Each structure stands twice: as C-alpha cells, then as structure tokens.
Amino acid sequence: MEKVFIKDLSKHLDKTVTIRGWIYNFRSSGKIGFLQVRDGSGFCQAITNNPDAIKKVTLETSAIFTGKVSKHPKKEEYELQVSDLKILQAPADYPIGKKEHGPDFLLQNRHLWLRSPKQWAIQKVRHTICYATYEWMDKNGFTRIDAPILTPAACEGTTTLFEVPYFDLGKAYLSQSGQLYLEAAIFGHGRVYDFGPVFRAEKSKTRRHLTEFWMMDAEAAFVEHDENLKLQENLVCFIVERVLVRNKRELEILERDTRPLEKIKPPFYRLTHAEVIKKIRELGGDMKADEDLGGDEETLLSKAFDKPVFVEKYPARVKAFYMKRDPKNSDLALCADLIAPEGYGEIIGGSQREEEIDILLKRLEEHNLPRAAFEWYLDLRKYGSVPHSGFGYGLERLTAWLCGIEHIRETIPFPRMIYRMTP
Numbered sequence: 001m002e003k004v005f006i007k008d009l010s011k012h013l014d015k016t017v018t019i020r021g022w023i024y025n026f027r028s029s030g031k032i033g034f035l036q037v038r039d040g041s042g043f044c045q046a047i048t049n050n051p052d053a054i055k056k057v058t059l060e061t062s063a064i065f066t067g068k069v070s071k072h073p074k075k076e077e078y079e080l081q082v083s084d085l086k087i088l089q090a091p092a093d094y095p096i097g098k099k100e101h102g103p104d105f106l107l108q109n110r111h112l113w114l115r116s117p118k119q120w121a122i123q124k125v126r127h128t129i130c131y132a133t134y135e136w137m138d139k140n141g142f143t144r145i146d147a148p149i150l151t152p153a154a155c156e157g158t159t160t161l162f163e164v165p166y167f168d169l170g171k172a173y174l175s176q177s178g179q180l181y182l183e184a185a186i187f188g189h190g191r192v193y194d195f196g197p198v199f200r201a202e203k204s205k206t207r208r209h210l211t212e213f214w215m216m217d218a219e220a221a222f223v224e225h226d227e228n229l230k231l232q233e234n235l236v237c238f239i240v241e242r243v244l245v246r247n248k249r250e251l252e253i254l255e256r257d258t259r260p261l262e263k264i265k266p267p268f269y270r271l272t273h274a275e276v277i278k279k280i281r282e283l284g285g286d287m288k289a290d291e292d293l294g295g296d297e298e299t300l301l302s303k304a305f306d307k308p309v310f311v312e313k314y315p316a317r318v319k320a321f322y323m324k325r326d327p328k329n330s331d332l333a334l335c336a337d338l339i340a341p342e343g344y345g346e347i348i349g350g351s352q353r354e355e356e357i358d359i360l361l362k363r364l365e366e367h368n369l370p371r372a373a374f375e376w377y378l379d380l381r382k383y384g385s386v387p388h389s390g391f392g393y394g395l396e397r398l399t400a401w402l403c404g405i406e407h408i409r410e411t412i413p414f415p416r417m418i419y420r421m422t423p
Helices: 006-012 051-056 103-108 117-139 179-189 225-246 248-253 273-282 295-303 357-366 371-379 395-403
Strands: 016-029 032-038 043-048 061-071 078-089 163-165 171-174 191-199 212-221 269-272 309-312 329-333 335-340 345-353 388-394
Touching (some): 006 016, 051 078, 117 191, 117 395, 225 309, 225 345, 225 388, 225 395, 269 273, 273 295, 295 335, 335 395, 357 371, 388 395
Parallel strands (some): 269 309
Antiparallel strands (some): 016 032, 016 061, 032 043, 061 078, 163 171, 191 212, 309 335, 335 345
C-alpha cells in the first residue's frame, strides 16, 4: 500500500493509501468514529466504523491508517475512509485537554503544546519567512556568512548582554548581533547576511521581548541610507507575498485577516524622528525630543498607518556608536527603524555605518567602549574602507505580525524569558 502525506491526499482521490500520524481530536456518532488526524504535513479526517478501534482511541493516539481517499461533500478537503487502523500507542491521560488552559500551564507544557493546530500553523509561517529570506537574499546577491555567538565585546554596550567566563582569556559575551562581523565580510563578498540566535539580558516582560531570539542581519558595501531602506522594503514585501501564497491554510487556522497583509506593497511610509514626535503627541502620547521610541509609542504609531513606517534620523546620542551621522545635521544618525502596522511595532532596525576611522575612534570614546576590543573592527576602516549599510530583523516579531498573534512567546518553539528557561 502506498504511504502518503496528508498534504498530498488530493492527488490520490478514490485510491487506497496509508497515512501515519496522531489523533488530536475525535468524536463518534453511533458506530462511526470521526478521527481528526495530523501527520506533520497537514490535517485530515479519518472515518472508521470499527467499534473496537473507536473504544481504544484517546487524545494523541499514534496510529497507521489505511483507507480510500474521498472528498468532503461540502469543503475543499480530503478524507480517509478507513479500512484498517493499527494503533501504535493510546496515551492514558494527555495533559492538554479540550478545556481552556492558562498561559503558564501551556508554556510549562510547551513540548506538548507545539502539537496544537494553531502552534503548528505559527511554526509553518515562521519556516516560510526563513525560506523566503534565503530566497530573496540569494536573488539579490547576498552570501550567507555565519557570525560567532561568543564575542569579546558588545556592539552596543554590555549592560544587556550575558557574560560568560572564557577559559584563561577572561570574559566573553553571548552575541546580541552579528553585525560587526558581517561588516568584515563585505570586503570579500560585497553583500552578506547571517541568520541565527542572539541574546539580550534586559529584564523586560513585555509581549515583544524574548531573552533568546533569532535575528537576520544583512550588510552591503556601497549602499547608503536611502538604498538601505529600499532593500528592507523589498525584502519585507517579498516575505509577505510568500506567506500569503504558501500559508493560506495556516492563516485560516490562525483566523488571520489577510486584508491588511495584502496592502503591503512599496513604497512604505517614511517619517523622521522629529515628525514622529509630533505625530505621537497628536495621537495622545507623550514623547520627548531626545527619546528613543518605546513600546507604547510604537503601538500608537503602528495603529495609525496601514503599511509599515520607516522612522528615520534619530538623535545620534540615543543610537549606537557605529551609525553614521547625517551630513545635513550631525546631531542626527542615518538610521531607521521599520514599524509594522496593526500595533505590532518595530520589526527591523538598520543604519548606514560610519566608514571613517577617525570619526569611529571618537564615537568609541563617547560611548566608553574599550578600543582594544575593537581593533579588528577599526582595521576595516584602514584597508579599503567604503560607504556601507546594514539592517537586521527579528524573526519572532516578524512572525507575530504576519500570524496576527499578540504575544511573541508563541512564535519561537521554546521561548526563553526572564522568568522561564524550561522546558
């Protein structure tokens, strides 16, 4: 008998096939059992009239199902009319039942919660975002270069980094970004990116923060501020398009209204930091001229627009040392944060980098960063320095927006937060 995946059942209409999976829900009507089955590729209903099998079935029963494929009479779905059901294991008491469970209970049982249709759908969308990123980067001349996770210094100060002892060499830090190392790689490859876990030790409990999360960083030689924003804009539009095409079923499971996503086309809105302050105050917020955007301000701003908004040219004193200053106003940095609509806030941060070594040395002093730890980084400005820019997106924030879910903790398989490190 041919073994197939549930996602391919439509190709085998009226044929007898075998699927292997788990029963995540079931009901019976007389002598007929309606089993809701998943196999990792998708979901289907398996219908059996075997009374002995119906009696043995429990939540999360693993089994092998053989039967004829039929089409649902009212829906664009395919079912299995079971002729043989082999139960592999029928658990006695699956912890996550049909009743409502609180978030703490679900997080404590995250290893099991991942099986639910909603959590399955979120991870499928996350997978599409990753794959679409690789696809877009490859088409646009970017080479993947993996940055180290253990670093001798921070790229934005050490107050929000995890410190670890490193043999006889002293302290090391878990990376908060691969950016500095990617800057080294542009001199060989021109355009590069990395994609991996990063760590932030800030004690934040907001719905937008994780202690460990995944970040894509990109750097490009001979790219200045305006072109940098266009690259980000094109990447985001490409990712959204791929999710809308490839994850229709998943978005239905999540009950995601896709109409806002269908509006995500270039160009995005652009506002300077000064313009944003005025806008925030008009919306009822209270933001000072020298402040970075906080979560409340991001939410206000993102609800006011139907497409992402670039907030550019922040006061340089609230931004990182490596950001180039605006030649028209040295108090401002040539940087931008991309704010997603619908209240989701920042998803990308980026800037043009300072390419002049003398200016970079001055910035290190201003930020009280040790020159010795950055000597290799300064070398990049000694040997063939060029204008260049980069940006990074947070995978979990992007996933939360596209899935339409409120809390970022559901977008990563095993969330790490200040109050949780298990399972």
